[in-house]
Amino acid sequence: MIDVMGLKRPRQNGVQRRSPRIARRQRRMRTALLTAGARQFASRGVARVSVEDLLAEADVSRATFYAIFSSKYNLLENILNPIFDMAITSISALSQESARAGLTGIFNTYLELWRVHREGLLLITAVDAATFRHFEARHRALNDAMFAVLTVAERANLLRNGSAEYSLKVIARTAIPLLKVYDEHSSGEALFADAMQALLVRSD
Amino acid sequence: MIDVMGLKRPRQNGVQRRSPRIARRQRRMRTALLTAGARQFASRGVARVSVEDLLAEADVSRATFYAIFSSKYNLLENILNPIFDMAITSISALSQESARAGLTGIFNTYLELWRVHREGLLLITAVDAATFRHFEARHRALNDAMFAVLTVAERANLLRNGSAEYSLKVIARTAIPLLKVYDEHSSGEALFADAMQALLVRSD
Incomplete structure (x- = not known):
C-alpha cells in the first residue's frame, strides 16, 4: 500500500502542472493499457x-501504469463500466417505447455495443465468477432495465416463450454468441437482428 | 511408464479370474469415476x-483407477467419445430424411443427448483448446454429418439465414446455451425445439 501511495504522489503533481503534450501522452498510454487489457483478459482470463x-x-x-490505474482490477473496471453504463442508459430509455420498439431497441443496443466495444463485450463472457462480483451492481441494473422492457412485451403477448424472465435468460445466453457467428458476414447486422427477432418475438 | 505397466498386471489377472461380484464392483467404480470426472472437469476445467x-x-x-483408465485424459475420452458416437450415429441417419425432418432430427438429437448425457454435454463446452485436440476427428465427423443435413435444407430453401455453413455455426453456439436456459422449465423440451426451429427455419 505504501508503495502505491508513493507512486500516486508524482501523479497529483503531474495533474496540477502537466502540459498539453504530457496530457496527450497520458491519454495515449491509458488507451494502450485499456486495449491491451481487453485483449489479454478476454483471451487468457483475468486471473492469468x-x-x-x-x-x-x-x-x-x-510507474505510468500505477499513475493511471490502482490495480489490474481497476483497469478492468475502466474497460467494463463504460460498456455497462452505455447499455443501461440505452435500455432504460426504451421503457417509454411501445412493446415492439422496446424489443428492437434491445437488439440494436447489442449491435451498437458490438460496433463500439467489441473486445469489452467478448471480455464480459470470459470473466470468472469471482471477478464478476466487481460488476454486480451494474449487471443488476442492466438486467432490471432489460426486464422492464421485456415485461411490457410479455403483457402485450409478444414474447414467443410467453415469459419476460425466460426471454431475459435467452438474450443473456445467445446474443453475444450470435454476434460472434455473424461477425464476418457481409449482412451480419441484419442477420443478427433477424435471429434475435425470430428467437424472441411471436410470429403470428 | 514402468509404474503404469506394473499396475496393469493385476488387472489382466483380474480379467481372467474375476468373479461376477468383482466384475460388478469394477463396473460400479468405473461409473463412479466417469461421474466424478464429468462433474469436476465441467465445473473446474480439465487442467485443474x-x-x-x-x-x-x-x-x-x-491402483483401481489405473486398472480401468490409463490417465485422466483417457477417462475424459471415455466420457466424451460415447456422446460423440451417439450424436454422429443419430445425425448421419438423418441424411435419408426430408429437409424438414432432418432439421427436426438435429434438434431432437440435442434433446436426447441432454436427457442421457447432460454432464458430458456441459463438459464439451468447457473443454479448453489443447484438450479438444483429443476429439478433433470425432468433432469433425459430427460437423460433417450436421452439414450434410443442413445442405439438404439449404437446397430446399428452408434455412432462415440461407446458409448451411452459418446455420451450423448458429447451432454450435446456441443449442447447449438454450438447453441450459430451459432446463428447469416444465415445458423446457418443447420451448427448446420451438426456439431452434424459430432461429433456423424460414417461417414462410
Missing part, C-alpha cells in the same frame, strides 16, 4: 494476466 | 483436476 504482461504489450512503465 | 481429486470424489484407490 499480470500487470507485467500489460506493461509489455502496451509498452508502458510500471 | 488431478487424478487425486477424482479418487477422492469417487472413493476409489489409485
Whole structure:
C-alpha cells in the first residue's frame, strides 16, 4: 500500500502542472493499457494476466501504469463500466417505447455495443465468477432495465416463450454468441437482428 | 511408464479370474469415476483436476483407477467419445430424411443427448483448446454429418439465414446455451425445439 501511495504522489503533481503534450501522452498510454487489457483478459482470463504482461504489450512503465490505474482490477473496471453504463442508459430509455420498439431497441443496443466495444463485450463472457462480483451492481441494473422492457412485451403477448424472465435468460445466453457467428458476414447486422427477432418475438 | 505397466498386471489377472461380484464392483467404480470426472472437469476445467481429486470424489484407490483408465485424459475420452458416437450415429441417419425432418432430427438429437448425457454435454463446452485436440476427428465427423443435413435444407430453401455453413455455426453456439436456459422449465423440451426451429427455419 505504501508503495502505491508513493507512486500516486508524482501523479497529483503531474495533474496540477502537466502540459498539453504530457496530457496527450497520458491519454495515449491509458488507451494502450485499456486495449491491451481487453485483449489479454478476454483471451487468457483475468486471473492469468499480470500487470507485467500489460506493461509489455502496451509498452508502458510500471510507474505510468500505477499513475493511471490502482490495480489490474481497476483497469478492468475502466474497460467494463463504460460498456455497462452505455447499455443501461440505452435500455432504460426504451421503457417509454411501445412493446415492439422496446424489443428492437434491445437488439440494436447489442449491435451498437458490438460496433463500439467489441473486445469489452467478448471480455464480459470470459470473466470468472469471482471477478464478476466487481460488476454486480451494474449487471443488476442492466438486467432490471432489460426486464422492464421485456415485461411490457410479455403483457402485450409478444414474447414467443410467453415469459419476460425466460426471454431475459435467452438474450443473456445467445446474443453475444450470435454476434460472434455473424461477425464476418457481409449482412451480419441484419442477420443478427433477424435471429434475435425470430428467437424472441411471436410470429403470428 | 514402468509404474503404469506394473499396475496393469493385476488387472489382466483380474480379467481372467474375476468373479461376477468383482466384475460388478469394477463396473460400479468405473461409473463412479466417469461421474466424478464429468462433474469436476465441467465445473473446474480439465487442467485443474488431478487424478487425486477424482479418487477422492469417487472413493476409489489409485491402483483401481489405473486398472480401468490409463490417465485422466483417457477417462475424459471415455466420457466424451460415447456422446460423440451417439450424436454422429443419430445425425448421419438423418441424411435419408426430408429437409424438414432432418432439421427436426438435429434438434431432437440435442434433446436426447441432454436427457442421457447432460454432464458430458456441459463438459464439451468447457473443454479448453489443447484438450479438444483429443476429439478433433470425432468433432469433425459430427460437423460433417450436421452439414450434410443442413445442405439438404439449404437446397430446399428452408434455412432462415440461407446458409448451411452459418446455420451450423448458429447451432454450435446456441443449442447447449438454450438447453441450459430451459432446463428447469416444465415445458423446457418443447420451448427448446420451438426456439431452434424459430432461429433456423424460414417461417414462410
